[in-house]
Amino acid sequence: MKISREQIRLTGAPFHGVILGKQAIPLGQIDLPVTFGDRSNFRIETLTFEVVDFSGSYHTILRRPCYAKFMAVLNYVYLKLKMPRPKGVITIGPSFPHARLWNKDRCQLASKIIMKADLTEIKRNVALTAPDSNKSTDAAAFQSAKETKEVDINDSSSTKTPCVATV
Template sequence: MDGGSGLNILYVNTLELLELDHSRLRGGSAPFHGVVPGKRTRPLGRIDLPVCFGTPSNYRKEVLTFEVVGFKGAYHAILGRPCYAKFMAVPNYTYLKLKMPGPNGIITVESTYEHAYDCDVECIEYAEAVMEAETLIADLDQLDNEVPDTKRRAGTFEPAEAVKLVPVDPADPDGRGLKISTTLDSK
């Protein structure tokens, strides 16, 4: 239940659990914010699905339009204000209950505080993992953009200024020498 959401949202893995083909999605969905903190989301499309609340003796069934998003979430779906309006439902967040009129009396959907807490923790952990992954990806992209000098190898020393080779022993035919800076004072 999300009384602040102006959309009904369905996660793509829920669509797959329902064994619904992606070809049933309609396009034309505008991007929205708030599902992943600080991120804009463009839905994969929209789908109309029947939703039922209640018991066999007292139930309501309506068709709701869901925005399908292409990432994992802590829930199967988010029911927003369009759902509440269609079912004439009233959420009570204090008691974790959703009440709506049914053909044979009031239909009540409820949860436990433990389940709600577990869902909140999972949602927060997921959002933090997404943010950490994006930070890691940005750091790796930045490292990729820093092109290393192909002439340099790990463990080699390359002087920062011009050098000249001074033979250690001018009489030695192998030409071994030392490299010294050309800008050194003659002293």
């Protein structure tokens, strides 16, 4: 959009819900005019947007303040946004192939982020519960939890007798 950083008002309030379980720290806020409709029937209002520095499945996310300002009604089943105008109702609909492609890419990105966080947690837990490798282990310190008995193997080439725990 070629908007300079000077036009963005600083804000420090994080928000949630863009990537599951993660918070987003915005670069700031900006007021932009938004137009719905076409030349014959349109509506323009100024909306405030949070500016973030990451790629998402949508270029913008519209929420209740937008719907209230435009007096719009959202139908989640049909993915339609409708708003009244003097020349008739403005209806905004999705591009299903485009939305599917973006959602597929963003789901993969979100999965990778979550897997990375899970892997970090697993590594931390393993580090906490792993035995100390600096301590020397003494073979004589090993003791069987149950009694053992020797079992003869009828193999004349074998010189070893295994120990088997009794159950």
